[in-house]
Amino acid sequence: xxxxxxRPREKLVEHQKIFQNIHKHTYLKxxxxxxxxxxxxxxxxxxxxxxxxxxxYNMSHGIGMKE
Numbered sequence: 714x715x716x717x718x719x720r721p722r723e724k725l726v727e728h729q730k731i732f733q734n735i736h737k738h739t740y741l742k743x744x745x746x747x748x749x750x751x752x753x754x755x756x757x758x759x760x761x762x763x764x765x766x767x768x769x770y771n772m773s774h775g776i777g778m779k780e
Contacts, residue, residue, distance in 0.1 A: 741747055771777050
Protein backbone atom coordinates (compact mmCIF):
# COMPACT_ATOMS: atom_id res chain seq x y z
CA UNK A 714 0.00 0.00 0.00
CA UNK A 715 1.23 3.46 -0.83
CA UNK A 716 0.44 6.56 1.14
CA UNK A 717 -1.82 9.28 -0.18
CA UNK A 718 0.05 12.39 -1.36
CA UNK A 719 0.07 15.51 0.79
CA ARG A 720 -1.46 17.61 -2.00
CA PRO A 721 -3.48 16.62 -5.02
CA ARG A 722 -1.54 16.56 -8.28
CA GLU A 723 -3.74 19.30 -9.80
CA LYS A 724 -2.86 21.73 -7.00
CA LEU A 725 0.82 20.91 -7.39
CA VAL A 726 0.73 21.61 -11.13
CA GLU A 727 -1.12 24.87 -10.47
CA HIS A 728 1.53 26.03 -7.96
CA GLN A 729 4.32 25.06 -10.37
CA LYS A 730 2.76 27.18 -13.11
CA ILE A 731 2.45 30.16 -10.76
CA PHE A 732 6.08 29.96 -9.65
CA GLN A 733 7.39 29.41 -13.19
CA ASN A 734 5.58 32.53 -14.47
CA ILE A 735 6.99 34.85 -11.78
CA HIS A 736 9.93 36.81 -13.16
CA LYS A 737 11.80 37.37 -9.91
CA HIS A 738 14.97 35.88 -8.50
CA THR A 739 14.63 32.31 -7.31
CA TYR A 740 15.16 33.19 -3.65
CA LEU A 741 12.36 35.83 -3.67
CA LYS A 742 9.50 33.83 -5.20
CA UNK A 743 7.79 32.65 -2.01
CA UNK A 744 5.44 34.53 0.23
CA UNK A 745 7.83 35.25 3.12
CA UNK A 746 11.11 34.97 1.22
CA UNK A 747 11.64 38.73 1.14
CA UNK A 748 11.63 38.82 4.96
CA UNK A 749 14.15 36.02 5.38
CA UNK A 750 16.41 36.88 2.44
CA UNK A 751 16.45 40.67 2.74
CA UNK A 752 14.97 41.90 6.01
CA UNK A 753 16.86 39.78 8.52
CA UNK A 754 20.34 40.37 7.00
CA UNK A 755 19.70 44.13 6.80
CA UNK A 756 18.57 44.16 10.44
CA UNK A 757 21.68 42.23 11.53
CA UNK A 758 23.98 44.53 9.58
CA UNK A 759 22.31 47.65 10.96
CA UNK A 760 22.48 46.45 14.56
CA UNK A 761 26.14 45.43 14.22
CA UNK A 762 27.04 48.82 12.70
CA UNK A 763 25.23 50.57 15.54
CA UNK A 764 27.07 48.53 18.17
CA UNK A 765 30.45 49.12 16.49
CA UNK A 766 29.75 52.86 16.29
CA UNK A 767 28.70 53.00 19.93
CA UNK A 768 31.85 51.12 20.95
CA UNK A 769 34.09 53.49 19.00
CA TYR A 770 32.31 56.49 20.54
CA ASN A 771 32.67 55.07 24.05
CA MET A 772 36.37 54.29 23.53
CA SER A 773 37.13 57.74 22.13
CA HIS A 774 35.41 59.50 25.06
CA GLY A 775 36.63 57.13 27.76
CA ILE A 776 33.15 56.01 28.80
CA GLY A 777 32.79 52.69 30.62
CA MET A 778 36.46 52.19 31.45
CA LYS A 779 37.45 49.94 34.33
CA GLU A 780 39.64 51.61 36.91
